Amino acid sequence: MQSSRETWLVDVAATPVAVRVLPPGPMEVAVSGPAVSTPAPEEDAPASPDPMISLKDVRKVYRLRGGAQVRALDGLSLDVAPGTIHGIVGTSGAGKSTLVRCLTSLERPTQGRIRVAGQDMTSLSARQLREARRRIGMVFQHANLLDQRTTAQNIAYPLALAGVPRGQRRQTVERMLELVGLADRGASYPAQLSGGQKQRVGIARALADDPSVLLCDEPTSALDPETTRSILDLIRDVRDALGLTVIIITHEMSVVRQVCDAVSLLEAGRVVEGGRLEDVVLDTSSRLSREVVPLPAVPEAARSQGDAVLDVCVTAHPGEPAAVALMSMVAELGGDIASGVFETVGAAQIGRLAVTVPATQASRCVTALRQAGITAEVRA
Numbered sequence: 392m393q394s395s396r397e398t399w400l401v402d403v404a405a406t407p408v409a410v411r412v413l414p415p416g417p418m419e420v421a422v423s424g425p426a427v428s429t430p431a432p433e434e435d436a437p438a439s440p441d442p443m444i445s446l447k448d449v450r451k452v453y454r455l456r457g458g459a460q461v462r463a464l465d466g467l468s469l470d471v472a473p474g475t476i477h478g479i480v481g482t483s484g485a486g487k488s489t490l491v492r493c494l495t496s497l498e499r500p501t502q503g504r505i506r507v508a509g510q511d512m513t514s515l516s517a518r519q520l521r522e523a524r525r526r527i528g529m530v531f532q533h534a535n536l537l538d539q540r541t542t543a544q545n546i547a548y549p550l551a552l553a554g555v556p557r558g559q560r561r562q563t564v565e566r567m568l569e570l571v572g573l574a575d576r577g578a579s580y581p582a583q584l585s586g587g588q589k590q591r592v593g594i595a596r597a598l599a600d601d602p603s604v605l606l607c608d609e610p611t612s613a614l615d616p617e618t619t620r621s622i623l624d625l626i627r628d629v630r631d632a633l634g635l636t637v638i639i640i641t642h643e644m645s646v647v648r649q650v651c652d653a654v655s656l657l658e659a660g661r662v663v664e665g666g667r668l669e670d671v672v673l674d675t676s677s678r679l680s681r682e683v684v685p686l687p688a689v690p691e692a693a694r695s696q697g698d699a700v701l702d703v704c705v706t707a708h709p710g711e712p713a714a715v716a717l718m719s720m721v722a723e724l725g726g727d728i729a730s731g732v733f734e735t736v737g738a739a740q741i742g743r744l745a746v747t748v749p750a751t752q753a754s755r756c757v758t759a760l761r762q763a764g765i766t767a768e769v770r771a
């Protein structure tokens with residue numbers, strides 16, 4: 392899935408309003424209905440595959456000195472389909488790190504079941520667990536490379552620990568360096584690499600032992616926006632090339648927009664919202680929807696005294712016209728488009744428009760827009 396961001400302000404002085412809706416491509420804006428749900432599967436539709444990662448009612452209680460308890464995970468359930476990139480977002484203390492530690496069995500959950508690639512991680516012996524952990528590659532905020540070793544030696548390190556013979560190690564390292572775009576930097580030391588290159592080495596090291604799952608904990612938090620974009624592109628490319636299932640823990644919605652197929656919002660140790668990214672965004676009543684594609688600000692100059700602001704959501708799919716219809720409808724209602732934000736999410740463009748109308752006409756306008764199948768509400 393590829394995403395790009397385009398934010399624009401409509402020139403409020405111009406009439407009729409000119410809206411630059413889409414990046415290059417034969418797309419037009421279509422109007423979204425108030426509630427878009429995933430269509431019911433057709434009778435002969437193939438059954439969805441077993442999840443690659445499945446957590447069922449997972450609880451993790453930390454007992455503090457003095458007897459107090461912290462419920463870090465409190466009945467968390469989550470399924471991640473094979474081959475998807477699944478974002479996990481949540482505020483500080485929501486339980487994201489605890490989730491990572493439980494997934495990799497660095498912590499045992501107090502209760503619940505965790506399956507990765509069909510294996511019940513909570514019932515493995517120590518030896519089986521070591522094997523199972525090799526199926527999960529980890530990428531962290533900082534690559535934490537060994538400074539005294541070259542790039543190639545850093546990538547080879549987990550293979551050496553796993554007892555992989557030297558010749559095979561060398562071949563794998565070459566393949567990994569090629570995969571992450573550092574074929575000519577195998578002999579460089581970490582001090583000779585940029586932050587983005589170090590993270591590439593971290594990704595190569597995580598993939599060297601051929602995992603089926605890549606677990607990324609804030610992989611771009613320490614990087615500038617351009618490097619972030621290239622690292623997220625790399626994560627998507629390696630997912631495509633190797634058929635990996637990827638979990639990305641992040642606090643950055645731009646990461647979710649750019650690379651995730653699905654997203655879950657963690658709060659107080661449980662998943663409170665989530666689903667396919669496009670479905671989540673189209674459900675404008677959800678918090679995640681507004682976090683992933685935020686409501687546009689309305690410049691003071693675009694709002695006359697006595698105006699109300701309506702929040703309107705539109706979706707665009709290739710070949711579905713509606714931009715002109717929407718704009719003429721807003722004009723007919725005596726309104727104006729004050730500002731808007733468009734994001735590409737999967738095959739759709741999701742737009743949020745702030746429409747100004749005389750306050751006395753606000754509820755009439757909302758009713759008219761909704762009758763035309765447009766998601767609209769008065770901004771509080």
Ligand SMILES: Nc1ncnc2c1ncn2[C@@H]1O[C@H](COP(=O)(O)OP(=O)(O)OP(=O)(O)O)[C@@H](O)[C@H]1O
Binds near residue numbers: 462481485489
């Ligand atoms: N080892 C521990 N002992 C006691 N409490 C813990 C321990 N680890 C985490 N907690 C508590 O569990 C809750 C969840 O913490 P966790 O670190 O998983 O959250 P988080 O979402 O990763 O936060 P952040 O984004 O700030 O890293 C918090 O209340 C935290 O204080």
